[in-house]
Amino acid sequence: MTAFLKPRAPSPRWRRRGTVLALLAPWLIGFTVFFAYPMASTVYYSFHRFDLFTAEFIGLDNYWYFLGDERAHLAFRNTLWLVAVLVPAQMVFGLGVAQLVVRLKAGAGFFRTVFFLPSLVPTVAGTVGFVFLLNPATGPVNGLLSAAGIEGPDWYGDPAWAKPGLVLLALWGIGNLMVIFMAALLDVPRHLYEAAAIDGAGALRQFRSITLPTISPVLMFSAVTGVIQAMQYFTQAWITSRVAAGATDSPGSSYTPGYPDGSLLTFPQWLFQTAFRDFSMGYASVLALIMFVISMLFILILLRRFRAFGDEGA
Template identity: 40%
Template sequence: MAAPRRRPTLARREARWGVLFLAPWLVGFLVFYAGPMVASLWLSFTDYDIVNPPRFVGLDNYRQMLADPMVARSLRNTVYYTVLHVPLTMAISLGLALLLNRVGRLSGFFRTVFYLPVMTPAVAVGILFLLLLNTQDGLVNGFLGWFGIDGPSWTTDPAWVMPGIVLMSLWSLGSTVVIYLAALQNVPRELHEAATVDGAGSWQRFRSVTLPMISGALFFTLIVNTIAALQMFTEVYTMFFGNQSTQQRFDADASTFYVIYLFQQAFQFLHMGFASALAWLLFLVILVITVVQLRLSKRWVYYESEES
């Protein structure tokens, strides 16, 4: 008697329990993602300073965004940083990973060394490089001095602030190295052997075998590093922002990243509406860049499973 009724009950019971298991995430999604997204979109059309209730101002915030020179400036700074940081990170990481891939068992030790900076808190990295990049006695300029180069004012000269920040960011490229190394170790040896038999030199093997085989990993790091670079905050905020004395000593505009400006607008000046509009522009920029990269990737990323 129970047999015919049992099946649907079981399926329904399973579904009910399934929802119960997903419940925490569903609640979190509604409260911390869906709700805030709607709220932030609404806030971006209002004038809101926390103390007084939001006042609808239509497109004013977006108009202000176009008029405010700091928005363009911070966006330019951020893009400048991203354009330097991402390719350099990828190139140097690939170089290190290729070396690691050739030294056998020793690679474990070096990999740990390259990964150590990744484990260092961003605040500490910021403070450390504020000292290392010091114009007079910083280690970087000391090193350049050995070669007779009079190092630039990394932390005070607006033209050199960004290269200094990029230099700092390169110290923490360990995670990219680890990803590339894993990808390199997955390249089948037979492919290299076959290419060698066909008379390919080492450069040709690199160009035509290694690169296509790790293009998936290259693409992944391109996307992830770009998204992260566009949201750069902690290290730079630590170095150049915070209170008046950290800030006023030099032209802070040169180091104002987009998210830093957003943060200042939101929590320093309490322009919550304006900051929400800034956040949506950031979201849009990231979305567009990611979609473009995805599109372009079809031309150069090779997935083994798609062929044959």
């Protein structure tokens, strides 16, 4: 009778499943707490009028409101501009600098250090410093242009030059991307270049047929991370706009995000304004979902394009 009541040992299959679940538990807990639950909550509150204290179901009203929100549309266009201009500019400039440093016979360490150091500067400090460098009245950049007989623009006071000024700021801090590209370029097998040179291929042909296909995974990584960062572009645009507008945090002061004339208003800024200044958490949830969906679409397009590029290079 005692033998009959003795609990049966778990089968090897269940033991393996238990081991796998135990090993996956940290990831499953992190995924649930930091992604699945926030995502489900965002979708839920997007159908509500929510101010952190009360939630009232309003159906699709928040989504319909987005269709008529001109400030959200402006912020979305500015963010798309950053994706279309800033990300390719970073990649081209970073790859060009990496190619230059790799090919240098002397002084490579010095130039590598010079280009990498700006990336170590804290984001806020670097942005504030860059705004003062490009100050149209007292900045040294316009001073040098004036000495050369060129009238410098009002960088962060003119809507036409504000976003190009952010691109210059991004290129100044290209150090991290340069190091990644340098590692990829140094990993390209030398014998491929030697064989191509024997066949009569020039430098451009070698770059197109050997370098780019070989480092295409690194290019894809930089493009995907660049798009994600551009879609989340907040700090540099926020600080630049506030400093250029002379805004302060003193009582009674007013500040409209996106100075000048909304040219520096990005989608994350408008989401922040909606959520933490206007306390429209329901509508902010809609903005967050739209930003997530657009980011995923960009990433899927990039993955398909780079996969086709890799197949073509192979």
